Amino acid sequence: MxxxxxxxxxxxxxxxxxxxxxxxxxxxxxxxxxxxxxxxxxxxxxxxxxxxxxxxxxxxxxxxxxxxxxxxxxxxxxxxxxxxxxxxxxxxxxxxxxxxxxxxxxxxxxxxxxxxxxxxxxxxxxxxxxxxxxxxxxxxxxxxxxxxLFSGLIDNYGGWVHIHDGKGNTLALQGNMESDVSQIMNDPAFDQNKTSQFYKNDLVITTRSDKSGWVYQAGIPRSAMMENADQIKQASWFITGGAMIVGLLFGLYLAHRNSVPIHRMISIMKEQFGRDELTERNEIDFLSGNIANIISKNKQLENELTRQLPLVRDAFLRRLIAGEFESRDEIASAAQQADIALHNGKGYVGILQIKGYAGMDSVEILNELNAARLLMKQAFTEIAGSLPMTDLGSDKMVVLFFTDEEREPGPDEELRIAGVIEALTKQVLHEYKMFLQVGFGEPFDSVSEAGQSFDQAKQALEYAVYMNQKETVWYREARIVYTTYYYPLDTEQRLISTIRAGELEEAEKIVNLIMDQNLHQRELSVEMKQQLVGEIKGTFLKLMDQKIFAESDWFESTKRRIIDIGFTEPLESIHNEILAIMEELCRYISNKKKDSHAKLIRQIYEYTEAMYAHPDLTLYRVAEHVERPEKYISHLFKEVTGVNYSDHLIKVRMDRAAILLAETNLTVDEIAAQVGYNSSHSFRRAFKRLIGISPSTYRQSHEVV
CATH class of the missing domain: 3.30.450 (Beta-Lactamase)
Incomplete structure (x- = not known):
């Protein structure tokens, strides 16, 4: 209407x-x-x-x-x-x-x-x-x-339909109750407002239109409603029983499929533990017991690592200021392990010495100095927060001030550091009656140059002690007269390690530092200059005698170049020749690394192609196969290929799955099992994420082609 x-x-x-x-x-x-x-x-x-x-x-x-x-x-x-x-x-x-x-x-x-x-x-x-x-x-x-409109109700069930307006006037009437309509409408036992009710032998359904006020009544005989009840009951029992049987069978299938990873895990644990405990315990007890044991040992290991973290930090700082690291990547990894923030890799190195204890080494004095250093560290933390600090001998302490994006090295930062040192000096003097002498090196622009700043801090402190200065002494303020060349042993070792690691940029910084110290900071005599050149030549000849360089095709020619460097040549010319030789050595190391990395990546590719169908193929298994640490493999694979190993494994599996979908009649579940998935749901999700369409759609598209 x-x-x-x-x-x-x-x-x-x-x-x-x-x-x-x-x-x-x-x-x-x-x-x-x-x-x-x-x-x-x-x-x-x-x-x-x-x-x-x-x-x-x-x-x-x-x-x-x-x-x-x-x-x-x-x-x-x-x-x-x-x-x-x-x-x-x-x-x-x-x-x-x-x-x-x-x-x-x-x-x-x-x-x-x-x-x-x-x-x-x-x-x-x-x-x-x-x-x-x-x-x-x-x-x-x-x-x-x-x-x-109601013919289905009337023809199929023998029912009736009555439509009347709000005044009771009949608008439509159809069915076998035409003579009884007035009786229903006038019978007080019949509730006109009730949606459904039985009247005599009919189920009467009443609906009222809110818009037109019309009343729609439909009656269905009770006999027609019950006619198919037994058939419905039998069909319900059959469907319910069938569904239960199908559900039971499907549940058994899922239980078997989902238990496969658990059985694999049990076999791996038996393999790792090297013993079979199933003779006395069932598999669930064996698995739960060993998992609980692993969790317990993991917590013990975590607690032990936490307890040893101060020792790890101390060892890192000692290696850093001694210049024992070969590359910045190695420094970054070690800093992460020691939980030390390097920020932007720039900052200052300072050395604090407790005055008045030089030459004293009795047990009582050493115990007193240990307590004094501990008090200094606590005071430092209260004033400046947590700073990287380590001991240097019994009466000295090394502290590193790292800057960040908001605070770059410069006069403002040095003024801030001087304020921190002054506050510390006053506090330990007032509370513990300790006098401090402090020396700071020049700022380092790379964390790998912290060792150089440390050497300068030592020289500044020596000058402060010699001149008996109470204020903080910066390296540039120390008026030190040098009579010998600058080429300390730790710098030589750092140069050798850096070249062996193929880090050309770091090696150039070390050589430039050596030349700057000897060309601009010192006035060397002819004899000192000749000794310096001899030391540098000796360093590179020691490098050439190592096996990795001795196997190169240009070994003899490069060794001859080093020997031919003249003692009387200007240091600038010698500097340029050393840089050229060093560049050749570092390039050779880098190529060797690339070849080694390429060979290792090729091994990983081959192993993955052979083992992708195994559900338990993981990065751990790959690392075990190539006999390298898992983290090293993960980092190397991402660095060389540009993708994570897990993504590569998924691609290999999906490529194989695409071939099977296009060329075989195997079901999706069978293909999922053949490419290393225990769950077909996980396989479908991974396939759609990588290929862009579902496996069934992919198969249909290739059938059309």
Missing amino acids: AEVEGMTRQLAINQDLNVLLNDHLAQRDVYGIWRTMRNVLTFGQTNDFLQHYYIYLANYDLIVTSGSSYRPEHYYEFFHYDDLTFEEWKQQILEKAHRSEIKPLTSFSERDNETSVITYMQSLPLDSFNDSSPANVVVVIDARTIAG
Whole structure:
């Protein structure tokens, strides 16, 4: 009925119809009537309730239908209500104003065919409030059309349908209860507001429309409802039993499939532990017991590592200031292990010495110094927070001040450090009566240069002690006169280690430092210069005697170049020649590393191709096969290939799965097992993430091709 009302609203805004409504000319607008007939023709094609409707135009005294136009008396000859005369019909239906009115079910004659209809009436325009209106839209709805909507209920169950308006007027009635409708409506035992209830032998369902106020009642005989109950019960038992059996079988399959990883884990644990304890315990007890043992040992190891962390930090700092690391990557890894933040790798190295204990080494003095260093560290932490610190002998302590992006090395940072040292000096003097002497080196721009800053801090401290200065002494302030060349043993060792690691940039920094110290910071005599050149040549000759360089094709020529460096040549020329030789050595080491890495990566590729079908293939297994640490393999593989090993393994498996999907008839579950997946769900998810479509879609696309 909503569409019927919608049709009347559309007619109300139809321009052609509005022209006719307002036409008061004596001559009839035949063309306008024809256009109106054409416009209303389509309404009956969209709704079964609009098969029979007409528009009465009062000013023309004309009835317009979708197919023709009639004078009222001619229309009445073919279509009329049995209980209304022509005058009554014209007065009550055509000439009276209506506002969405419905005439209840009434006998109706349509071209001598008897039927029953309900009638919907609406005046135009929609705001017609007088007793008459320019036009009326009348929709005649055959009761058989309404009954057809419920034919399934009536034909299949022998039921009945009754539709009436809010006043009790019957709008539609169909089924075997026509004689008892009035009895139901008047029976006080029947609750008209109850949705479903039994009345006599019928289940009566009642629904009320909030919009129209119509009441829809449908009755289904109890016998029809129970007719198929036994069949439904048997089908329910069969379906339920079948579902339980299928579920049980599927559960057993899943249990078997999901237990495979557990059995593999048990076999791996038996292999790792080297014994079989299953003779006395079942597999679950064996697995849970060993997992609990692993967790317990892991916690013990974690506690032990935490307990030893101060020792690890101390060892890292000692190696850092001694220049024992070969590369910045090694420094970064060791710092991470020691839980020390390097920030941007720039900063200062300072040495603090407790004054007045030089040359004293009795047990009482050493114990007192140990306590004094501990008190200094606590005071440092209170003033400046947690700083990397380590002991240097019994009366000295090394501290590193790292800068960050907000605080770069420079006058402001040095002023801040001097303030921290001054506060520390005052605190230990006031509370513990200790006097401190402090020396700081020049700032280092790379963490690998911290050893150089440490050497300078030692020289600054020696100057402070020699001059008995109480303030902090910076290396640049120490007026030190040098009579010998600068080439300490630890610097030589750091240079050798850096070249052997192939770190050209770090090696160049060390050589440039040596040359800067001897060219610009010192005035060397001829004899000292010759000794320095001899020391540097000796360092490179020691390098050439190592096996890795002795096996090279250019060993003899490079060794001859080193020997031919003249003692009388300018240090600048010697500097350039040393840099050229060093570049050749580092390039050779880098190439050897690349070859070694390429060989190792090739081994990993081959092992993965051979073992990808094993679900327990992991980075741990690969590292075990190539006899390298797991973290080293992970870092190297990502560095060389640009992807993580886990991503590479997934790609290998998915590539193989794609071939099997395109060239075989194996199921997706079978393919998942063949490429190393215990779970087909995990396989599908990984396949779609990498390929972009599901395995089944991929197979279908290749079948089409």
